[in-house]
Amino acid sequence: PTAVPRRPIRELPDELISQIAAGEVVERPASVVRELVDNALDAGATEVTLKLLAGGVRSIVVEDNGAGIPADELPLALRRHATSKIASLPDLEAVSTMGFRGEALAAIASIADVSLLSRTADGPHAFRLDARSGELAPAARAVGTSVEVRELFFSTPARRKFLKTDATELAHCIEAVRRHALARPDVAFAVWHEGKLVEQWRKGTAEQRIKDVLGEDFLAASRAVEAHIGPLSVRGRAGVPDAARARADQQYCYVNGRYVRDKLLAHGVRSAYEDVLHGSRQPTYVLFVEISPERVDVNVHPTKIEVRFRDSREVHQAVRHAVDDALALPRAGQPEATGP
Numbered sequence: 001p002t003a004v005p006r007r008p009i010r011e012l013p014d015e016l017i018s019q020i021a022a023g024e025v026v027e028r029p030a031s032v033v034r035e036l037v038d039n040a041l042d043a044g045a046t047e048v049t050l051k052l053l054a055g056g057v058r059s060i061v062v063e064d065n066g067a068g069i070p071a072d073e074l075p076l077a078l079r080r081h082a083t084s085k086i087a088s089l090p091d092l093e094a095v096s097t098m099g100f101r102g103e104a105l106a107a108i109a110s111i112a113d114v115s116l117l118s119r120t121a122d123g124p125h126a127f128r129l130d131a132r133s134g135e136l137a138p139a140a141r142a143v144g145t146s147v148e149v150r151e152l153f154f155s156t157p158a159r160r161k162f163l164k165t166d167a168t169e170l171a172h173c174i175e176a177v178r179r180h181a182l183a184r185p186d187v188a189f190a191v192w193h194e195g196k197l198v199e200q201w202r203k204g205t206a207e208q209r210i211k212d213v214l215g216e217d218f219l220a221a222s223r224a225v226e227a228h229i230g231p232l233s234v235r236g237r238a239g240v241p242d243a244a245r246a247r248a249d250q251q252y253c254y255v256n257g258r259y260v261r262d263k264l265l266a267h268g269v270r271s272a273y274e275d276v277l278h279g280s281r282q283p284t285y286v287l288f289v290e291i292s293p294e295r296v297d298v299n300v301h302p303t304k305i306e307v308r309f310r311d312s313r314e315v316h317q318a319v320r321h322a323v324d325d326a327l328a329l330p331r332a333g334q335p336e337a338t339g340p
Ligand code: ADP
Pocket: 035, 039, 040, 043, 064, 066, 067, 068, 069, 076, 077, 078, 082, 083, 084, 085, 098, 099, 100, 101, 102, 103, 104, 105, 106, 144, 145
């Protein structure tokens, strides 16, 4: 028999539920940046501007020229499990937007001061909603949305203690935008920090964007990947073996436009390099895998950075062959090239 006193089962208050969700989704300012840019892109924005203070800890503002949120839906945008992106299980299974959980804004608003400023094309003007006070007031703005997040983790000092220097947090924020930017050359991005423009990527071709984001050197030392294998396609750039780096800091994998960290994909790429890269050298690549939504489950991880494939072998092989072809390396079972 145990002496632990039993406490009655209780439903948690909404605010606490959101704070728990925030624990999973928001690790640092860059997590907020990722969620807000996801939302801007889901709203069809072609221009996304970020304004950060103190590495994003003091303030993150993301402005977009997307469709906006009608005034009467602004309070809903902040509610837990409220979303415009799916309405049913079939919707979930075919989801093509970045978001669908309806959790991000609620979670962020539970650990920071959030305000939404938005205008739709048919609205008479913009409206601003302050999450903390609930005050909704007329405001001025072009069509689109600005989300402002101030004093991240103000109510959770334990979390705040884990933050690094402003410079480090800024670097993570920029990396979050870079991941989006690589996948969306049709969208212009700008990042301001403390009033200074620190990154700007103009609209252009996929190749131009890769060059702008990862540099001319990356482009020059990589080969085009373009393969259609069964139900999937793989395109992008794979670095030549000589371009390999000590750190795995130029490895970008996307599934249906979503940046993912996937062991299976990484392994597939790695195995294409296995004969030409030794030791711990890390290949560089930007790969976009397109697969029909029914063949991949994106609802695996709260931040959606992990995915699950219905047929993982098929994906592994496709990626391997696509990169193999790009590098023109001998496949397993074929004789090894005798290089210089
Ligand atoms: P999700 O993206 O999973 O739907 P969020 O909490 O991120 O959940 O956003 C809730 C809702 O608020 C979205 O479904 C969308 O309708 C609206 N929304 C959020 N950000 C924007 C934005 N930048 N532009 C237009 N609508 C937005």
